[in-house]
Amino acid sequence: MKRYVPLIRDRIAKLFSRLKPAATRLGEFARPYVARGLHHLRHPTRRGVLMTAAALPVIVVLYVLVLIPFTPGIGDIRKARVDEPAQILSADGKVLAEFKPSNREWVPLAQISPHMVDALIATEDHRFYEHHGIDFKRTAGAALHTFSGARQGGSTITQQLARNLYPDEIGRAPTLTRKIKEAITAFKIEAVYSKQQILETYLNTVPFLYNAYGIEMAARTYFGVSADQLDILQAATLTGMLKGNAYYNPVINPERALARRNTVLGQMVKYGKLSDAQYATLSKKPLRLDFERQTEPPGPAPHFALQLRKWLIAWADRNDYNIYSDGLVVRTTIDSRLQQMATAALRQHANQLQGITNGAWSGRSGCTAGNDLFATFMRETQDYKSARDAGANDADALKHLAADRNFMRNLCKDKTDVQAGFLAIDPRDGQIRAWVGSRDFTDEPFDHVQQARRQPGSTFKPFVYGAAYAAGAKPTDTFIDQPVEIPLAGGEIWKPTDDVPPSNRPMTLRDAIAYSRNRITAQLMQTVGPDKVARLARAMGVRDSQLDPVPSLALGTSPVTLKEMVSAYSTIANDGAYLEPRMVTTIEDRKGNVLAQFADASPERALSEAADRTLLDTMRDVVNRGTGAAIRSRFGIRADVAGKTGTTQGNTDGWFILMGPQLVAGAWVGFDDGRVTLDDYWGQGARSALPIVGDFYQRALRARLVDSRARFDTEVTPGAFETFREKLRAWMDKLFGARETPPPAAPVRRAPPRVTAPAVTPAPLPASAASEASVAGGAAASGVGEASAPGAASSARELGVPPIIGPSGTPPPQVPQQPAYPAQEPALAPTPTPDVAEPDTSGANATYTPPVAQPQQGQ
Incomplete structure (x- = not known):
């Protein structure tokens, strides 16, 4: 070059x-x-x-x-008058939302009070029926007044309509260019609309403050009536606001609004719409407002609709459509019946938790300056900072704020409001069936399904076990339940713990995930390697959040969204094939013509079928006899389901995700401020999040929206080598005669090299240290469960009731049971017996390393 x-x-x-x-x-x-x-x-x-x-x-x-060429075309003007917002429908044909550009309700001119029309024309454009878009006399007079120093408007109603409909194309600056564009557009409007249509369109599009657009919403907002019920005084007041909404706002500037209203009445007298006697009487009357802000109903799935609006705007921009005026009909994947069940279940159980929270934060130790945590919240407010800037010391500032009851009440509510999120996905096609982003969209529009990132706790553990099964581990493989110390970068030591002392005995991987044992999971993580676990989690659906490949990731230390977790569990329920979650199936025009059709996403293999089926089968034990046993005992769900509970450090976040062949549902419960937590009992995922999912699933099964007879296919197809080996063995047995083979010796097992186990006196607990106990009130009881892990997200007991304590104050020895599914209802298919392996206790005095990949240095 x-x-x-x-x-x-x-x-x-x-x-x-x-x-x-x-x-x-x-x-x-x-x-x-x-x-x-x-x-x-x-x-x-x-x-x-x-x-x-x-x-x-x-x-x-x-x-x-x-x-x-820089003004709207005739086609755009015709389209704007139609004003048909996109209609959002559920999969079963129910209206979920309408995407309006503002808080507006269109009413025909015949349903608008004639007093409003008379006041508008007399004040804003008395030659309205004589001109063709521009009143040249008025324009010339306005120009002369402006040149003489007294600025005066000369726009006709048609010109104002042009400015209201196309503010971006025409512009807002008071320049000659804007006035010319406005005049050109007004001529085009007059060529397309009749005078009656222009009046109707103008009155339905003009803004009136407080998010009220159009005369109908204005009439409701300021006077509590419909547009056809406006009297002369009310019509004159609203017409007077058109000169300057803020300046003549009757709510905050009543004197100006009253004077302007009387000016409008004077104009009506001038042009023959009102007599002098009527004016003399009416001008002395007060405004008499009945003000109330108008809010749009949120609809049955407001958080879902909010996310869909963003997606639809992008689609419309790419395909030259307008979601506010083209009359699009969007058919979504939401099932309105499941959505209603999810909303009811979340609200009911979150409200119960709110009652518990209110009790905990009441009294002298609650929302008072004497509570150190709440005092911290007070110091973080702008009111406290303002008091300090004014010269008050810390004690005086807190005392001053504590005396303000409204301040304390609002701050307490803001910090101690229980929040929750819920999502349900069909794992067969990735279609989202229900989406609830908070307890109440009006009070909390923040979406805890897609926007909130929280530590998932033990719900992240299946990725560790899935990676192990993919590397060759088996559910019967064991690790020693012993103290664990894992060196970290910088010389720190991580010591994950459980809420029961170590037994120093072997525990199978099947039992470890059922009872959510942190020590076993941490050892397995060291064997598999954090990088592999992070890659598997991303492949299965955790694709938007950052995952730190560190040992504590095994217990869910990296914040993720509920949508990511439910999507990943849907991959587990779909034989290890990831499907991107879908919101929309088709988009049609107002005549029913299909504009776009969205097929199911192409499956992406995330986990081998054999490893996924093994993982799914072991996760059945979580609800059969482990930390999620309340699904069976409390909610009586007899369908083939699997799941996982999760609780993070200090009971900050409660999680539960349940998988069925046709529906995967998950819930998160917590507070927007992570420093506020539930207590050790109610804060556990099995008591905070599980009831929401259990209640929802119970309702869906009863309504037969989910088939209770559907079952997972967890039969693992043997590979070619295993098939050949079995055939060869059968041929050898047939050729030489079957010989009795002794039972295999217990393999020697060793703990992973990066886990150190100091000598500890064996605890009196057996290998699994758990059993399923039936407790009055429903939930299963056990002496084991999820426990806190210092310095990382961890979990606590999640079996639905406190542990059984022996007379000496320590949990009594327990024998692991192998429960079968409860009997099905008569209408259901016969109940199969789950494939549950007995805990392997043959290696009680030895250790061995499962056949999984060893971690590299520094993983």
């Missing part, structure tokens, strides 16, 4: 050398004409003045012609 630079430079130099003489000649040719023009400017002649005067209209006409 360098060798061409001199050549290019020479060519450019030659080009300029050729152009220079031509430029010189052009300058010499133009010089006399320029000199002559300057001379005429200094010494104007009558002819020159006349030519200049004649040229000005030509220049204006040319300027107008140039601006025409």
Whole structure:
């Protein structure tokens, strides 16, 4: 390339050398004409003045012609008047939402009070029926007043309509260009609309403050009546606001609004719409407002609709549609019946938790300055900072705020409001069936399904076990339940714990996930490696949040969204194939023509089928006999389901996700401020989040929206090598005769190399240290469960009731049971017996390493 630079430079130099003489000649040719023009400017002649005067209209006409392409076209104007917002439908045909550009309800002109029409025309455009978009007399008068220093508006109703409909195309600056664009658009509107249509469109699009657009919403907001019920005084008040909504706001500026209203009444007298006697009587009357802000009903799935609006706007922009006026019909994946069940279940159980929270935060130790945590909340407010800036010390500022009851009440509510999120997905096609982002959309529009990122706790553990099964581990493989110390970068030591002491005995992976043992999971994480676990979690659906590949990731230390977790569990329920969650199936126009159809997403293999089925089968034990046993005992769900509970450090976050062949549902419960927590009992995922999912699933099964007879296929197909080996063994047995083989010796098992286990006296608990106990009130009881892990997200006991304590104050020895599914209802299929392996206790005095990949240094 360098060798061409001199050549290019020479060519450019030659080009300029050729152009220079031509430029010189052009300058010499133009010089006399320029000199002559300057001379005429200094010494104007009558002819020159006349030519200049004649040229000005030509220049204006040319300027107008140039601006025409920059104004809305006739087609756009016709489309704007239709004003058909996109309609959002559920999968079963129910209306979920309408995407309106504002808080507006369109009413025909016949349903608008004639007093409003008379007041509008008399005040804003008394020659409305005489002009064709521009009142030239009024425009000229406004121009003269403006030039004399008294600025005056000259826009007609049609021009104002043009400005209201197309603020971006016409502009907002008080310039000549804007006025010309406004006039051009007004001419186009008059060519398309009749005068009655122009009035109707104007009155339905004009803004009136407080998010009220159009005369119907204005009438409701300021006077509590419909547009057809407005009397003369009310119509005059609303018309007076059009000159300046904020300046003549009758709520905060009643004196100005009253004076302006009487001015409108005077205009109605001037143009024959009101008699002098009526004016004399009416002008003395007060405003008499009945003000109330109008809010749009949130609809049955408001958080879902909010996310869908963002997606639909992007789709419409790409395909040249308007979601506010093109009458689009969007068919979504939401099932309105499941949505209603999810909303009811979440609200009911979250309200119960709110009652518990209110009790905990009441009294002297609750929302008072004497509570250290609440005092911290008070110091973080702007009111406290303002008090300090004014010179008050800390104690005086807190005392002053504590005396303000409204401040304390609002701060307490803001910090101690229990929040929750819920999501349900069909794992067979990735369609989202129910989405509840908070307890109440009106009070809390923040979406805890897609926007909130929280630590998932033990609900992250299946990714660790899935990675282990993919590497060759089996549910019967064991680790020693012993103290664990894992060195971290910087010389720190991580010591995950459980809420029961270590037994120093083997525990199978099946039991470890059922009872959510942190020590076993941490050892398995070291064997598999954090990088592999993070990659698997991303492949299965945790694709938007950052996952830190560190040992504590096994217990869910990296914040994620509920949508990601439910999507990942849907992958588990779908034989390890990830499907991107879907919200929309088709988009149609107002006539029913299909504009776009969205097929199911292509499956992406995240986990091998064999490993996924093994993982799914072991997660059945979580609800059969483990930390999620309340699904069976409390809610009586007998369908084939699997799931996982989760609780983070200090009971900050409660999680539960339940998987069925046709529906995966998950819930999160907590507070917006993570420093506020539930107590050790109610804060556990099995008591905070599980009831929401259990209640929802119970309702769905009873309504037969989910088939209780559907079952997971967890039969693991043997590979080619295993098949060949079995055939060879059968052939050898047939050829040489079957020989009795002794039972295999227990393999020698060793703990992972990066886990140190100091000598500890064996605890009196057996290998699994757990059993399922039936407790009055429903939930299963056990002496084991999820426990806190210092320095990381961890979990606590999640079995639905406190542990059984022996007379000596320690949990009594328990024998693991192998429960079968409870008997099905008569209408259901016969109940199969789950494939549950007995805990492997043959290696009670030995250790071994399962056949999984060893971690690399530094993982």
